[in-house]
Structure formats: C-alpha cells, structure tokens
Amino acid sequence: MILLNIQDFLLKCSDVLLQFLTTASKRTYFVYMLSSLILVYYVFRKEKRKSFLNYVLHKKVWIGKSAFVDYYFILFNSTIKVLLIAPLFIYGLKLSFETNEYLNHLFGYEAVQLSFTTTMISYTIALTIFGDFMTYILHLAMHKIPILWEFHKVHHSATTMNPFTQYRIHPLELILNNLGSIFVFGITTGVFDYLSGAQISKWTFAGVTVFTLIFNSWGANLRHSHVRLRFYNFLEYLFISPLQHQVHHSDNPAHYDKNLGSKLAIWDWLFGTLVRSEQIKKVHFGLGKSENPKYTSFLQNLLNPFKNLLGIRKS
Numbered sequence: 001m002i003l004l005n006i007q008d009f010l011l012k013c014s015d016v017l018l019q020f021l022t023t024a025s026k027r028t029y030f031v032y033m034l035s036s037l038i039l040v041y042y043v044f045r046k047e048k049r050k051s052f053l054n055y056v057l058h059k060k061v062w063i064g065k066s067a068f069v070d071y072y073f074i075l076f077n078s079t080i081k082v083l084l085i086a087p088l089f090i091y092g093l094k095l096s097f098e099t100n101e102y103l104n105h106l107f108g109y110e111a112v113q114l115s116f117t118t119t120m121i122s123y124t125i126a127l128t129i130f131g132d133f134m135t136y137i138l139h140l141a142m143h144k145i146p147i148l149w150e151f152h153k154v155h156h157s158a159t160t161m162n163p164f165t166q167y168r169i170h171p172l173e174l175i176l177n178n179l180g181s182i183f184v185f186g187i188t189t190g191v192f193d194y195l196s197g198a199q200i201s202k203w204t205f206a207g208v209t210v211f212t213l214i215f216n217s218w219g220a221n222l223r224h225s226h227v228r229l230r231f232y233n234f235l236e237y238l239f240i241s242p243l244q245h246q247v248h249h250s251d252n253p254a255h256y257d258k259n260l261g262s263k264l265a266i267w268d269w270l271f272g273t274l275v276r277s278e279q280i281k282k283v284h285f286g287l288g289k290s291e292n293p294k295y296t297s298f299l300q301n302l303l304n305p306f307k308n309l310l311g312i313r314k315s
Contacts (some may be wrong), residue, residue, distance in 0.1 A: 020164075027216050036220075039150075069298050073170075088182055092189075096186045096187075100191075150305040150308045154295070157286055168222050239265055251287060263267065
C-alpha cells in the first residue's frame with residue numbers, strides 16, 4: 001500500500017512537470033515557446049547579431065549555475081503543488097458557490113441572466129483585470145514588506161534568465177500566489193455564475209482565457225530572458241513588455257520596485273512604478289554584487305529566507 005501511494009505520488013509529480021510543456025495554461029507550453037522563437041528572430045535581426053544559434057542557445061543562459069537553480073525549483077515545487085496546492089483548488093470552487101449563493105440571497109434568483117457569449121466575454125475581461133490587479137498588489141507587498149521580500153528575493157536572485165526562471169519561486173511565495181489566484185477565481189466565477197443563471201460549468205470558467213492565450217503567445221516567455229523585446233512606447237503604458245519586466249529584475253537600485261505588473265502596465269502607470277524601455281540602456285540581473293554570492297545554489301535560495309529572518313547570515 002505504501003509503495004502504491006509513493007508510486008501514485010511520483011506519477012502525479014511527473015505529470016505536473018510534463019504540464020510545463022504540454023498545457024496551454026503554462027507560459028512554457030511548447031506552442032508559446034515556438035511563437036516566442038519567431039519574436040527572438042525579429043530581435044536578433046534588429047540588433048544585427050552574428051549567430052542566431054548562439055543567441056538563442058547561449059550556454060550561460062541555459063546550463064549556467066543560475067539556470068540549474070531554476071530547474072531545481074521546478075522539480076521541488078512540483079511536489080509542493082501535488083501535496084499542498086492542488087487540494088486547495090476545491091476551496092476556489094467552494095468560494096464560487098458561496099459567492100453565488102450570497103448574491104442569490106441578496107438580489108434573488110435569476111435577477112439577471114446573461115447569455116453564454118456575453119458571460120464568457122465579460123468573465124474573460126473581469127478575470128484578466130481583477131487577476132492582474134491582485135497580482136500587482138501581491139507583488140508590491142512582496143517588495144515592500146520585509147518578511148515577504150526575503151522569500152521573493154529567491155526569484156530576483158537569478159543572474160541569468162530563461163523562460164523557466166518564471167518558476168524560480170520559493171515554496172512559501174508559490175503558496176501565497178496560488179491563494180491569491182484561488183481567491184480571484186472563486187469570487188469572479190461566483191459572480192458570473194450568478195449573472196449567467198448557473199448555466200455554465202465551473203470547468204468552463206476554469207479554462208484558459210483568450211487574453212492569456214494572446215499574452216503567452218506574444219513573447220511572455222521572453223520576459224525572463226536576455227532577449228530585449230520592447231513594445232511601442234504608448235503600448236508600454238498599457239502592457240508590460242518583456243524588456244520592461246527585465247528591468248524589474250535589474251540589480252540597479254533605480255529599478256527596484258518598478259514594473260510590478262504581470263500583464264498590464266496600467267497599475268504601474270497609476271501608482272508611479274512604471275519604467276518604459278526607452279528610459280533604460282543596460283540591465284544586469286540579480287540582487288547586486290554583495291548579495292549574489294549568497295544565492296548561488298538551490299539550498300541557499302531555499303534556506304536563506306529563514307536564516308535571514310532569524311538574523312543568521314553567512315559571511
């Protein structure tokens with residue numbers, strides 16, 4: 001029995017790992033990687049570099065020390081997802097049900113009943129805006145609250161970036177991010193479940209939105225990379241370009257706490273944390289020369305937040 005449970009657990013973990021390349025909800029879905037490659041070629045030609053192969057498959061980017069820390073976190077966090085996060089999704093469904101019931105109690109049953117098309121379009125827009133705003137608030141908290149920053153540091157400790165750096169996240173931050181996503185999903189789904197007269201399956205609501213497909217197809221993988229893809233200046237007030245997110249990972253103090261948005265730049269624009277691509281010249285990734293050496297291994301990244309909070313710093 002124990003052996004079967006272990007085998008089942010390992011199969012679930014391997015399935016989570018496989019989903020990084022095979023599931024459309026993941027940025028690293030192979031289709032998005034291929035579409036990103038087209039954009040990489042555009043930047044390559046624009047910058048007039050010599051070797052496309054070397055530009056794409058730079059050794060330091062993919063098999064350097066920092067890259068392997070990314071991969072270790074993906075492996076480790078896959079177990080966290082199976083053990084802790086996957087079971088939490090049921091609470092998103094419960095929150096959706098309770099939200100729907102509360103609205104029924106408050107306004108009456110079938111007070112409003114939108115069509116399927118209107119519901120899905122409105123739901124996609126609402127989920128995108130509400131979800132992105134929640135991400136901005138959580139991200140801002142990660143930077144401004146010292147306890148949370150110690151865990152978020154792990155993501156910023158990458159000195160080189162590839163698309164999988166997106167998943168270089170300390171397990172505690174991973175749990176917080178997923179709790180935020182569950183809250184957004186539960187509330188938004190409950191509201192539109194009520195507005196549609198509960199005609200639409202929760203699993204339909206849980207699917208990939210059109211905006212997510214567009215966002216992931218249009219260079220989302222290049223946000224964590226060395227490829228300096230920028231948008232037109234006016235667009236960077238509305239949407240975070242890959243280069244803008246790279247600025248967020250800069251070790252330059254002038255760039256700290258900037259470009260905190262996930263998909264939309266409007267929150268950074270409204271709250272004064274926006275930096276556009278044309279405002280910067282060079283970007284070096286990491287926490288700075290004094291901190292980088294303390295975050296070179298997987299174990300350092302995993303344990304340092306706890307050591308730092310306890311005031312136990314290695315010299």
